[in-house]
Amino acid sequence: MVKLIFYGGVEEIGGNKILLEDNDTKIFLDFGMSFKKRGLYFEEFLTPRPANGIGDFLAMKLIPDIRGIYREDLLEHLGRKAEEPDIAGVALSHAHADHANYISFLHKDIPIYCGETCKYILDAVQEQSQRTIENEVIDYKKRPIFRRDYGKPTIKRIFKTFRTGKKITIDSLEIEPIHVDHSVPGSYGFIIHTSKGSLIYTGDLRMHGLHAEMTTDFMEAVKESKPIAMITEGTRIDREKSNESENTVYNNSKKEISQCKNLSIVDFNFKDVDRFTTFYRIAKDLDKKLVISFRHACFLERYHKDKKLRTPDSIDENILLLKPKRMTGTYIGEDYKEKYIRKRLKHPNLITAEDITKKPTDYMVILNFWYFNTLIDLKPNNGVYIHSLSEPFNEEMEISYERMQHWLNHFDLRFVQSHCSGHICGLDLRELIQTINPKILYPIHTEHPNMFKKIPTKVEIVREGKMYKL
Numbered sequence: 001m002v003k004l005i006f007y008g009g010v011e012e013i014g015g016n017k018i019l020l021e022d023n024d025t026k027i028f029l030d031f032g033m034s035f036k037k038r039g040l041y042f043e044e045f046l047t048p049r050p051a052n053g054i055g056d057f058l059a060m061k062l063i064p065d066i067r068g069i070y071r072e073d074l075l076e077h078l079g080r081k082a083e084e085p086d087i088a089g090v091a092l093s094h095a096h097a098d099h100a101n102y103i104s105f106l107h108k109d110i111p112i113y114c115g116e117t118c119k120y121i122l123d124a125v126q127e128q129s130q131r132t133i134e135n136e137v138i139d140y141k142k143r144p145i146f147r148r149d150y151g152k153p154t155i156k157r158i159f160k161t162f163r164t165g166k167k168i169t170i171d172s173l174e175i176e177p178i179h180v181d182h183s184v185p186g187s188y189g190f191i192i193h194t195s196k197g198s199l200i201y202t203g204d205l206r207m208h209g210l211h212a213e214m215t216t217d218f219m220e221a222v223k224e225s226k227p228i229a230m231i232t233e234g235t236r237i238d239r240e241k242s243n244e245s246e247n248t249v250y251n252n253s254k255k256e257i258s259q260c261k262n263l264s265i266v267d268f269n270f271k272d273v274d275r276f277t278t279f280y281r282i283a284k285d286l287d288k289k290l291v292i293s294f295r296h297a298c299f300l301e302r303y304h305k306d307k308k309l310r311t312p313d314s315i316d317e318n319i320l321l322l323k324p325k326r327m328t329g330t331y332i333g334e335d336y337k338e339k340y341i342r343k344r345l346k347h348p349n350l351i352t353a354e355d356i357t358k359k360p361t362d363y364m365v366i367l368n369f370w371y372f373n374t375l376i377d378l379k380p381n382n383g384v385y386i387h388s389l390s391e392p393f394n395e396e397m398e399i400s401y402e403r404m405q406h407w408l409n410h411f412d413l414r415f416v417q418s419h420c421s422g423h424i425c426g427l428d429l430r431e432l433i434q435t436i437n438p439k440i441l442y443p444i445h446t447e448h449p450n451m452f453k454k455i456p457t458k459v460e461i462v463r464e465g466k467m468y469k470l
């Protein structure tokens, strides 16, 4: 018998944690952080207490209470003894936090199966972020009750990576990962060959990106497998058509930047390689240098390892690394800051904010809102700020957005929105489903599951924690 239980991604965008059981084999499809559930109770300064292990996460129902999946050091805080892992593995679709981050809590002996590039990205994320209990995907430091034992030793998780076309076997289950187009490279959908027939998991995908053909490859292979069931994302089922594309982002942004008589600042998610490529192209076309941070360099150096992505290295002639100013707290303090910065301080292509102010039109600086205090050094009066990210969709984002506007006003920066989504639109999704024609459809990763009822396919509106038998 094949059973499915959805522990996340139900009436919410992300947080996917799907338990699949086929006879004696149990696996999870993704094990992500739910931003929505977390945001109901917690924010920047009100957080789950790491000293309580996973206690706060369980109490507030941010993660399911299942035996045989969690780290023994985190169970200790609950008075629970170490539990033998009862899960044969996690098939991870891609490196976004809402699919990957709560792997941090899982038992060290549960192997993680993911794309090769997905692993590179997870490595880059871990290299440049401060270690917290919620981002210990690659490795973790033990957090026993007695703090004097903290961090000894660092425990590495087992990763088994694949590329498209390679089949993986987890106990009795054979899984075919097939590349899909999404806003992060190394994204996959899965054909899972269960004892009842093929089960499909789309992960996150789209048809309007630079590599739509990858999603078409997925669709064709899935159709061939005559699926008995499909778990699909539905982030934008309520948006009929995508009239945005990576090319529109390129054209609009290029026009704005070419007209700018001062410094151009761009903001996008660096996990999105297509967006990086777009701005890298613009910089080259307009004969400007693209200035990135040491954080970005961690990603770029990993992307460069995947020759298929055709991205430059961090020491490329069109790239400069912004060396943070002295007396800004960058070179002191926690280990993590020093390590990834110190490692790159001898790079040949460093530039300071002061150098940039001498001839601002020569540069395009990639700067995220969380690092806006760098504007104080860049002094970008009358420049342009290209916001190449989605618009705010919750209250917390609205507050940051307002704060961002204050900074822009202060420095007379012109605001330009230029973005295209990582998710498939309603029209394309309906077409994809109808082409694949699964016997039953489980829509997740959406706030509008009921909109799927309009599709002429049997649809199961998923309830969290309920068991579905195939």
Ligand SMILES: [Zn+2]
Residues within 6 Å of the ligand: 094, 096, 182, 204, 422
């Ligand atoms: Zn995603």
